[in-house]
Amino acid sequence: MADLDTYLEEWEPGPVTDTDSLDPERSQALAAVLETPRQLFGETELAPLWHWVYFQEWPPHSALGSDGHPTEGHFLPPIPDRRRMFAGGRLNITQPLQLGQPAERTSSLAQVVVKQGRSGEMVFVTVRSEFRQGGALRVVEEQDYVYRSGESTTKNPHSERPRQVPESTSEWQLEFTGDPVRLFRFSALTANAHRIHYDEPYAREVESYPGLVVHGPILAMLMTELARRSRTTGRVATVDYRLRAPVFAGEPVLVTGEPETDSARMAVVTAPDAVMAQAEVGFE
Numbered sequence: 001m002a003d004l005d006t007y008l009e010e011w012e013p014g015p016v017t018d019t020d021s022l023d024p025e026r027s028q029a030l031a032a033v034l035e036t037p038r039q040l041f042g043e044t045e046l047a048p049l050w051h052w053v054y055f056q057e058w059p060p061h062s063a064l065g066s067d068g069h070p071t072e073g074h075f076l077p078p079i080p081d082r083r084r085m086f087a088g089g090r091l092n093i094t095q096p097l098q099l100g101q102p103a104e105r106t107s108s109l110a111q112v113v114v115k116q117g118r119s120g121e122m123v124f125v126t127v128r129s130e131f132r133q134g135g136a137l138r139v140v141e142e143q144d145y146v147y148r149s150g151e152s153t154t155k156n157p158h159s160e161r162p163r164q165v166p167e168s169t170s171e172w173q174l175e176f177t178g179d180p181v182r183l184f185r186f187s188a189l190t191a192n193a194h195r196i197h198y199d200e201p202y203a204r205e206v207e208s209y210p211g212l213v214v215h216g217p218i219l220a221m222l223m224t225e226l227a228r229r230s231r232t233t234g235r236v237a238t239v240d241y242r243l244r245a246p247v248f249a250g251e252p253v254l255v256t257g258e259p260e261t262d263s264a265r266m267a268v269v270t271a272p273d274a275v276m277a278q279a280e281v282g283f284e
């Protein structure tokens with residue numbers, strides 16, 4: 001197979017603009033899935049990262065591939081037998097988006113980088129989105145997706161998985177275990193049809209995972225939500241997160257946080273030295 005660079009030489013997707021009415025009911029549904037305390041999701045303000053349940057794409061069923069992802073997509077890189085994972089991102093909130101008011105999102109390709117990782121060659125695609133209401137820029141986000149090509153070469157690499165919540169001395173802590181019902185409801189809310197999140201035989205037999213994969217956005221949200229509910233002053237202005245290793249349904253994880261002056265260092269761990277995700281949350 002050719003190097004991934006070869007397939008990407010002429011790939012230059014232009015910007016796209018979408019709109020959404022930011023119906024508060026979708027936030028209420030997300031609050032139910034995350035079990036967010038009532039006082040922490042506003043009647044009027046969209047919480048940080050919660051725009052992930054808005055601006056959805058629903059391609060026709062026939063446009064989905066055997067993995068459940070769309071076969072074609074504006075920001076999907078044209079590499080053969082594409083396998084995708086959410087790898088990280090950054091969020092900057094100047095003013096929170098207002099629920100129930102029309103919003104506009106303009107997304108553009110910010111960066112495409114081919115890298116050599118422990119698991120082989122992969123391409124990181126960064127999409128930058130600007131969110132406006134009434135013409136005013138309120139939120140800027142960058143999302144990093146990692147794509148690999150061809151079949152997974154590592155067969156079931158995760159045989160020894162954690163069974164109990166790790167101990168931690170972190171000031172903020174939250175225990176979490178992904179279960180199939182929560183993953184299914186989150187997939188539905190985010191219009192994510194990828195089978196690794198709800199079809200266990202597919203996740204095990206085709207993608208060689210030891211079980212259902214917990215969505216990266218859930219991990220990013222757990223870290224941000226713990227920071228938000230633990231910090232008593234200031235609102236979240238920035239979030240910078242990286243998803244380091246997959247978490248699977250049934251695995252107990254600990255979400256941890258260490259507050260600093262204007263920020264907090266957050267992590268999702270399965271053991272004291274096993275960091276699955278990390279984030280820095282900045283407060284205004």
Ligand SMILES: C/C(=C\C(=O)SCCNC(=O)CCNC(=O)[C@H](O)C(C)(C)COP(=O)(O)OP(=O)(O)OC[C@H]1O[C@@H](n2cnc3c(N)ncnc32)[C@H](O)[C@@H]1OP(=O)(O)O)C(=O)O
Pocket residue numbers: 084085086087088115116117118119120124144146192194213214215216217242243244245246247
């Ligand atoms: C939604 C949705 C999908 C999902 O939710 S999928 C589930 C959530 N995502 C994950 O579980 C991903 C977990 N992360 C990984 O599996 C690995 O970290 C990853 C991203 C495959 C990379 O692993 P490697 O071990 O192969 O890579 P290295 O650690 O050796 O690093 C190689 C270079 O890549 C750079 N890099 C690594 N991670 C990131 C990242 N998150 N963002 C940006 N860059 C990254 C790393 O710095 C190295 O670069 P150098 O320049 O130093 O070589 C859905 O599909 O919608």
